[in-house]
Amino acid sequence: PPTVEILTPDFQGDDGLLAEIARLPLDVFNHNLETPPRFYPTVRPQADYNRSLYVLKKIKEMAPAVITKSGIMVGFGEKDVEVFATLEDMRTAGVEMVTIGQYLRPSLKHLSVVEYVTPERFASYADFAEKAGFRKVASAPLVRSSFLAEELLFGKILINQEEGVTCQ
Numbered sequence: 060p061p062t063v064e065i066l067t068p069d070f071q072g073d074d075g076l077l078a079e080i081a082r083l084p085l086d087v088f089n090h091n092l093e094t095p096p097r098f099y100p101t102v103r104p105q106a107d108y109n110r111s112l113y114v115l116k117k118i119k120e121m122a123p124a125v126i127t128k129s130g131i132m133v134g135f136g137e138k139d140v141e142v143f144a145t146l147e148d149m150r151t152a153g154v155e156m157v158t159i160g161q162y163l164r165p166s167l168k169h170l171s172v173v174e175y176v177t178p179e180r181f182a183s184y185a186d187f188a189e190k191a192g193f194r195k196v197a198s199a200p201l202v203r204s205s206f207l208a209e210e211l212l213f214g215k216i217l218i219n220q221e222e223g224v225t226c227q
Contacts (some may be wrong), residue, residue: 081121089128095141119153130158130204136173156195160202
């Protein structure tokens with residue numbers, strides 16, 4: 060049978076809208092944090108980190124059977140401790156699946172890449188996330204929130220840090 064994953068905005072934290080979403084026949088609810096909180100004023104000035112965490116937690120409370128998913132990009136100059144704290148915040152909010160990928164500048168109008176994160180650091184993020192209790196983790200430079208979503212959901216994904224992402 061087909062599965063349904065939606066990627067949503069934060070709906071300004073509106074409980075009524077979240078309740079409507081929670082009533083949908085969803086398999087996966089995805090709302091990306093995008094970055095550790097220190098970078099929100101620059102990377103996501105229209106958003107609020109705590110509101111995003113609230114949305115993820117509230118959906119899990121309203122629809123416990125729905126899998127919650129979130130993702131972040133790295134390469135803005137964040138420290139590993141910030142990435143780990145963000146992952147911990149996600150788990151506290153009930154997030155079960157996480158994606159971690161390299162920020163790549165889509166155009167000259169967008170923020171510059173501060174650093175290209177090494178495959179070893181992506182592996183350390185994945186290791187931390189697994190130990191933190193995430194059911195599914197995808198952490199590699201080319202990972203995106205919807206990248207190989209079905210494979211990640213059904214556990215058919217393999218992350219090879221040197222060659223990228225492959226599926227079995």
